[in-house]
Amino acid sequence: MDFAYVVAIIIALVGFGLVVASNRAQRNSHETARLAAIERKLDTIMNHLGIEEPATTEDPEVLAHLMRGEKIQAIKVYRERTGAGLAEAKNAVERMARERGLS
Template sequence: MDIAVYLLIPLVGLLGATIERKLGRIDRRIARVERKVDLVMGHLGIRDADPEMDQVGALLLDGKKLQAIKVYREVTGAELKEAKDAVERMATRL
């Protein structure tokens, strides 16, 4: 019984690490797709007409990046890193 537990623990750890790496790759791929969509929308002159996003932009213009990230998270339900990356992309377009 003890041997099975000792063999199972590294297996679970390895499985967890594998899943984490795959999720990291998926996150990076999604971020690349979002950047490309943002570039295409910018090239076509299409703007996201969400009024809450206008508030995020206004906060960025006022130099309140942390508050902009907070509002972005509230509006979209995004995780902290995703919101930070999105707000930084918005800041480069302003």
């Protein structure tokens, strides 16, 4: 095979990979937007009915990391367990630390 043929095949494969990745990104974006809309609707219903979100119990592993001074690891575990975003997890872990005098 000559060099131009190999280059053409590589370019075609890279193009195909980009198309597949783009489709996945669009699907994920659509699912994220749909989930956000569902969460807004649920929050509206809960507010209308006067239902408060239940308090979360504090995870012993998160507390153990805080006690050892491992704040970043505590945030990481909190995010894994709750699905919270980075800012929300950071605030929650810092609140736990303050309540226990571990700041």
